[in-house]
Amino acid sequence: MQKSCLGLIPGAVLSAALGVHTYAVSGDAYTWPGYRSDLDYDTKSNLGDIQPPTKFNNNCSGVTGKKAGKWWAFYWGKDRDSRITDVTIDSILKKYDTDFEYLYNEMGWAPDAQAQEGQYSAVYYYGSGTCAGGAKDDTTGGWQTWVAGYTAVAASFYPLYSFNTSCPYRDRVAQMDAMIHEGIHSMTNGYPGAKDAHWFQEAGNTWIQQDMFSHRDGVYSGMGFLNAATVIAPFMPIECYSGWLIDGTFGGPGGGADDGGVTGKNQRYLLGGSQYSNIFPTFIGTWIGTGAVRWIYGNAYGKTKYLLETYGLEKGLGDAGVRRLITEFRARLAMLDMKKWSGEIKNLLNQHFGSDTYWEQDMWDNNRKSYTWTMTPYQTVTESNGYLVPNQETTPGWSGSNVVPLKVQNGAKEVTVSFYPNGANSNNKNMNFLLCYRATDGTPVYSEPITGEGSATLRLDKTPSSTNGAQMVFAVIVNTDYQYTGNTGIRKLHYDYKLKLETGVSGAGAANIKYYNDFKLDYKWPEIGETPVASSSSVASSSSVAPASSSSVVASSSSEKIVLDGATTYSISVTLPIDDNYATVAAKFDVNEIAQKLGLTAATLSQATFFAQESDGNMVTNSTATAPGHWFSKDGKVVEWGESAYVFSEADLSKGTLAVGHYPNSVKDGEKYSFTQGLSYNGKSVLFKVNVTITNEKGSGDATTALMYGLEGLSNHVDLALRRGQIEVRYTLPLRDNVKISLFTGFGALIAQEMVGVQNAGAHTHSFDLSQMPAGSYIVKVTTGSYREAKSINIFR
Numbered sequence: 001m002q003k004s005c006l007g008l009i010p011g012a013v014l015s016a017a018l019g020v021h022t023y024a025v026s027g028d029a030y031t032w033p034g035y036r037s038d039l040d041y042d043t044k045s046n047l048g049d050i051q052p053p054t055k056f057n058n059n060c061s062g063v064t065g066k067k068a069g070k071w072w073a074f075y076w077g078k079d080r081d082s083r084i085t086d087v088t089i090d091s092i093l094k095k096y097d098t099d100f101e102y103l104y105n106e107m108g109w110a111p112d113a114q115a116q117e118g119q120y121s122a123v124y125y126y127g128s129g130t131c132a133g134g135a136k137d138d139t140t141g142g143w144q145t146w147v148a149g150y151t152a153v154a155a156s157f158y159p160l161y162s163f164n165t166s167c168p169y170r171d172r173v174a175q176m177d178a179m180i181h182e183g184i185h186s187m188t189n190g191y192p193g194a195k196d197a198h199w200f201q202e203a204g205n206t207w208i209q210q211d212m213f214s215h216r217d218g219v220y221s222g223m224g225f226l227n228a229a230t231v232i233a234p235f236m237p238i239e240c241y242s243g244w245l246i247d248g249t250f251g252g253p254g255g256g257a258d259d260g261g262v263t264g265k266n267q268r269y270l271l272g273g274s275q276y277s278n279i280f281p282t283f284i285g286t287w288i289g290t291g292a293v294r295w296i297y298g299n300a301y302g303k304t305k306y307l308l309e310t311y312g313l314e315k316g317l318g319d320a321g322v323r324r325l326i327t328e329f330r331a332r333l334a335m336l337d338m339k340k341w342s343g344e345i346k347n348l349l350n351q352h353f354g355s356d357t358y359w360e361q362d363m364w365d366n367n368r369k370s371y372t373w374t375m376t377p378y379q380t381v382t383e384s385n386g387y388l389v390p391n392q393e394t395t396p397g398w399s400g401s402n403v404v405p406l407k408v409q410n411g412a413k414e415v416t417v418s419f420y421p422n423g424a425n426s427n428n429k430n431m432n433f434l435l436c437y438r439a440t441d442g443t444p445v446y447s448e449p450i451t452g453e454g455s456a457t458l459r460l461d462k463t464p465s466s467t468n469g470a471q472m473v474f475a476v477i478v479n480t481d482y483q484y485t486g487n488t489g490i491r492k493l494h495y496d497y498k499l500k501l502e503t504g505v506s507g508a509g510a511a512n513i514k515y516y517n518d519f520k521l522d523y524k525w526p527e528i529g530e531t532p533v534a535s536s537s538s539v540a541s542s543s544s545v546a547p548a549s550s551s552s553v554v555a556s557s558s559s560e561k562i563v564l565d566g567a568t569t570y571s572i573s574v575t576l577p578i579d580d581n582y583a584t585v586a587a588k589f590d591v592n593e594i595a596q597k598l599g600l601t602a603a604t605l606s607q608a609t610f611f612a613q614e615s616d617g618n619m620v621t622n623s624t625a626t627a628p629g630h631w632f633s634k635d636g637k638v639v640e641w642g643e644s645a646y647v648f649s650e651a652d653l654s655k656g657t658l659a660v661g662h663y664p665n666s667v668k669d670g671e672k673y674s675f676t677q678g679l680s681y682n683g684k685s686v687l688f689k690v691n692v693t694i695t696n697e698k699g700s701g702d703a704t705t706a707l708m709y710g711l712e713g714l715s716n717h718v719d720l721a722l723r724r725g726q727i728e729v730r731y732t733l734p735l736r737d738n739v740k741i742s743l744f745t746g747f748g749a750l751i752a753q754e755m756v757g758v759q760n761a762g763a764h765t766h767s768f769d770l771s772q773m774p775a776g777s778y779i780v781k782v783t784t785g786s787y788r789e790a791k792s793i794n795i796f797r
Contacts, residue, residue, distance in 0.1 A: 027414050027459035030434070030448040032328050035317065040291025041191070041298025043110040050104075050111055053120045059148040062130040069093030071100055071111060072183075073120035077129025079136045083167075084125065084160050091163040092123065092179075099180050100187070102216055103208070107290060113190040114150040121186060122152035123179075125160060139738070140755035142178065144185035151186040155179060158738070158755045168785050169740055171753070173664060177209070184208050193300035197307060198255045199241040199275035200300075204293065207278035211285055211293075217644040220340040221347075222666065226273035228348040230280070232375045233271055233357075234333060235400040237491070238280050238326070239307055239484065243271035246359045246371045249492040250397045251275075252484065253306050259488040265361045268371065269772045270352065272360060279345070280307075283329050286339050289528050308399060308482035323480035327432045327449050330401035330478045334377070335436055335444040335519070342521040349377060353514055355774060363771040367725045378511040379404050379477075381499070387420070388499040388508055395494040396479040404499065405509035406435075408464060408471040415473050415504035416457040419450065423496035428452025430481045431497060437464040437473040442523035449478075455502060465518045472515055475499060564613075567678070567685040568597050574660045574692045576647070578667060584650075584659035587690065591656035598681040605653045608681040612638045626650045629659075632675045647673045647692055660692060667694045718782050718789045725771030727793060729780050735761045737784045743768045744779040751778075770795060 043050070052070050062077045067089050074089050100121075103109040115121045124147055127134035132147045132154045142155035161167050162175035169175075184205045194200050206224060213219040229243055230236070236244050242251035242262045251267070252260025255275070281293050300310040312322040336342045352375050359371040373394070379402040381388040388404065396402055408415060419433035434449040439462035447458035456475075464471040479495040501507070509515065572587045595605045610628035612620045620638040624631045629650030633639045641648075646666055650659045658677070667673075671694045678687040721728040729741055739756040752768060770778065773795070781790035 027457045028448070029458070029461065030446045032446070035288050035292070035321070035325075039288065039295050039316065040108070041295045042291070043104075043108055046298065047110050047116060050116055053111075053115050053118050055119045057114065057119050057122060057148050057150065060124070060131040064129070067093065068120050069097040071104075071115060071121055072096040072123060074123050074125070075130055075132075076125040079127065079129045080125060081128075081157055081161070083164055084157070085164065088160065088164040091165075092160065095163065095176055095180070096121075096123065096183060099212065100183065103184075103187070103212055107208075107212060107215065108294065109187060109208070110190060112151055112186045114152070116190060119150070121183070122147060122150065123183075124152055124154050126154040126156045137758065139757035142182055144182045144189070151189040153179065153182045153186060155182070158757065169738075169783060171664070171740065171742075181205065181209055188297055191294075191297035193305075193310070194297050194307075195301065196257070196305040197239065197253050197300060198257070199239060199253050200281075200296070200307060202276050203278045204281055204296070206276065207281040207285065207293065210278060210282070211290060214340070219644060221344050223341075223344050223348060224276060224278075225348070225351065226270070226276040227279050227345075228277075228352045229271045229274040230277040231333065231345055231348050232352050232377055233274075233394075234330060234377055235379075235394045235396045235402055236271065236274060237397045238329070238399045238482075240397075241275045242267040243274035244268060244397075248393065248494070252488060252491045258484070259491075261491060267360055268357045268373075269360050269363070270375070271357050279333070280329060282341055283332065283338065286341060287328070287332070287528070304485065306484050309485060312482060322482055323432070323451075324449075326399050326480045326482065327434070327478045331434060331436055331446055331449070331476050332444070334401070334403045334474055334476050335438055335446075336516055336521060337444040337525075339525050346516060346519075346521065349516060350514070353377075354512065358772070360772050363725070364769060367771055374512070376511050377403055378509075378513075378515070380511040381508050384498075386500060388501065390477075390497065392494070392496065395496050396477065397494060398479055398481045398484075398490045400479055400495075402475075402477045402497075404475040404477070405511070405513070405515050406473050406475055406501070406505045407507050407509055408460070408473055409504055409506045412460065412504035414457060414459045416455055416502040417475055417505060418453075418455045418500040418502055419475075419477070420453050420498045420500070421496075422498050425493045426479070426495045426497055430479055431495060432478040432480055433497075434476050435473055436476060437471075438519040439463060440465055440520065442520035444523070460504075465515075465520070467509070467513060467515045467518045470509070472509060472518075473505070474515075564685050564687070567687050569687040569689055572658070572688055572690045574690060575695050576660055576662060576667075576692050577695055578669065579661070579664070582661050582664065584661040587649075587658040587660055587688075589656050589658070589688065591653070594656070594679065594686055597686050598679060598684045600681055605679070608653075608679040610651055610653075611678055611680060613676040613678060613687065614638060628653070630675075630677065631663075632673065634673070636673070636675045647675070649675065649677055649690060651677070658688065658690065660690065662692075662694065669694060716789070717787060718780070718791055720780055720791050720793045722793060722795065725769065727768045727770055727778065727780060729766045729768070729782065730763065731766075731782050731789075732763050733759060733761050733784065734786060737761075737786055739764075740783045741766050742781045742783070744781065745776070 056066055056073055063075045064078050066073055066075045072093055074092055112121050124130055124132035126132050127136055127138040139157040142159045144151060145154045159175045159179050162172040188205055237250050239253035240250050241253060241255040244250055245261060245266045249261055251262040252258055254260050255262045284292050296307055296310060304310045308322055311317050312319050336345050338345055356372045356374055358369040362368050362370045380391040381404055390402055421427055421431045432449050432451050433456055435447040435456045435458040437445050439445055443462060445462055447456045450456055464473055477497055574585050574587050576585050591602045595602050598608055609621055612630045615636050623629050624638055624640050625648040630638050631641050631645040631648045633644050634646050639645050645663045647662045673692040676687055676689050678685055717732045719730045738758050741754045741756055743752040775795050777792055777794050779790055779792045
């Protein structure tokens with residue numbers, strides 16, 4: 001059989017081509033070569049040194065006021081709500097300037113086109129009477145739009161009011177971050193490329209914000225749930241809008257454009273949102289670098305307007321380089337080998353493994369599941385005439401892959417599997433094949449990939465992970481076609497193959513088993529720019545996948561001396577229900593007893609210094625939560641409120657309570673957090689060592705769940721009804737008020753949220769479509785300025 005190895009790729013493509021040649025022995029573990037280090041669209045070299053703007057855009061009619069920060073300006077009209085105060089506007093500008101200056105100065109991105117021309121990037125108050133549009137009662141929503149000749153952010157009352165500290169809606173963090181997302185759309189529109197790859201306009205932009213959080217705040221969790229589409233269905237193409245369509249084809253990268261096949265009515269549940277998945281840019285940024293993603297925004301236009309074909313240019317990676325890039329992405333994804341993101345990818349798989357995807361439109365119209373597929377990242381194969389043959393329905397699309405689990409024979413030290421492209425679409429150029437496994441020490445081990453028909457061999461120098469008593473290796477089959485422009489029919493193709501087990505493998509594993517749950521995800525991975533280490537070599541385990549939070553957000557400590565010698569320590573255990581609204585649990589202490597320990601009275605206890613003690617002994621006396629109080633990171637460090645914050649504790653010294661709560665959408669059931677706070681006075685101290693356990697457990701009372709914790713009594717204003725897959729929310733308002741309605745799973749995960757806006761007093765209804773959701777418990781929560789209520793409902797299929 002003919003065997004072609006990827007090996008060294010010549011010329012400008014790979015750094016391995018700089019004169020260092022290695023020759024692998026059959027069965028050796030493969031080390032992925034590095035890519036060119038200059039793959040970046042450098043802002044300064046392409047656009048020059050852009051200085052902060054100094055001019056307003058005066059071409060929008062209806063503007064009655066404006067205010068500027070360093071990079072951004074805020075514009076409003078005659079109908080500005082009094083709650084959008086000058087201080088609120090200052091907060092908006094501070095958030096924009098802080099986040100975008102980090103993107104500009106630390107991450108290498110360029111300001112939007114308006115700022116490049118010396119005018120402030122713009123946020124317009126939508127509905128206030130400016131040329132940005134909207135009526136006075138248009139109080140919800142925000143987006144990137146075009147105003148006065150430039151891209152800009154248009155935001156209505158609700159997201160703007162979230163910057164006001166008096167805002168009663170506790171989804172303020174999500175609203176403020178969503179405003180930044182729209183600003184990122186404006187920023188990337190200032191680049192020449194990626195304007196026609198509609199899937200990347202969402203996926204790439206969500207990745208930029210994710211990349212900022214991870215670099216600045218050490219956050220490697222909280223990926224959007226639609227990222228699951230890429231990891232649970234690897235047979236789908238990389239550049240895919242609306243995923244695997246019901247006719248068995250795939251959506252093109254431009255949606256309905258360029259014969260993309262997307263109609264809006266032919267997509268499947270979950271997989272139909274693949275355009276919002278940023279797993280591929282996460283791989284690029286993680287293994288090649290942020291600049292390699294930015295390079296696309298600078299170069300994907302003209303004759304090559306899509307991602308992979310742009311990478312395939314000679315000024316990029318070249319044809320051989322981009323085919324190897326696709327192969328490496330698919331292999332690393334099969335092994336959950338994404339450095340600090342590996343744990344989050346595992347979480348995404350576990351959230352959807354074994355559930356069904358189906359035709360969404362049929363469910364909406366007829367409450368019926370059709371075109372179903374039980375989701376798994378593994379391919380089902382059957383034996384036929386000595387070969388393993390894949391399920392034809394889910395063979396790879398263009399740039400897609402299959403992962404076949406294989407059982408290692410007892411005592412085998414090496415495995416060999418032969419690969420055969422099959423059918424009219426597969427050939428010896430566009431199909432790659434390799435074997436891989438996760439060792440028990442966490443190391444991912446890969447064989448050298450082959451192109452076309454041939455055999456792959458991999459020695460088991462390390463011990464493969466086991467599932468149900470069997471050691472497992474995995475066959476990864478990859479289609480490497482990537483040219484969509486002028487070749488739009490490629491989206492309709494599947495690529496067939498067959499496998500033959502040669503040595504060391506006893507058979508295929510079932511596709512409905514979570515083999516990845518037995519992977520140890522931690523190992524000493526190479527950082528970008530380091531010389532890669534062969535995966536078969538002995539390596540020490542790295543630190544945990546979840547990093548410590550950035551030191552830049554740790555609060556400074558006071559110079560006041562706090563004496564802990566002889567301090568009395570109180571251990572406090574708190575069970576904290578998950579909540580989306582910063583609800584707290586009160587941990588009580590005896591005010592008189594604490595005061596006596598410090599030589600004070602209950603009336604004078606406020607004279608004591610309230611502080612937090614970090615694990616390294618550092619004392620922090622300034623408050624980062626409502627004073628006296630602190631926000632804490634995952635490892636118990638004091639931090640400012642933001643993405644690196646997990647739990648908080650705020651003291652009420654008069655009542656003798658610590659109000660303990662958590663940052664929304666950052667904690668999970670069963671997680672534990674610990675921190676230490678205390679009081680000190682005149683050389684005497686007391687310590688509160690607080691241990692927090694997060695729970696989804698149900699409380700007592702009518703339809704009470706953890707998510708409802710902290711609500712004022714039972715539901716007196718809200719009722720629910722189920723009609724043909726729709727949850728009908730009926731609620732009453734005692735007075736004219738602003739309304740937000742949220743839908744959660746029974747375990748507290750946010751599914752949908754509607755900013756209804758201001759409504760008159762009286763009865764109202766709102767519906768959520770749950771026809772595509774599985775059976776189970778769901779929670780609806782209604783938040784207004786005068787009450788917060790929630791009720792649960794069970795759905796049976």
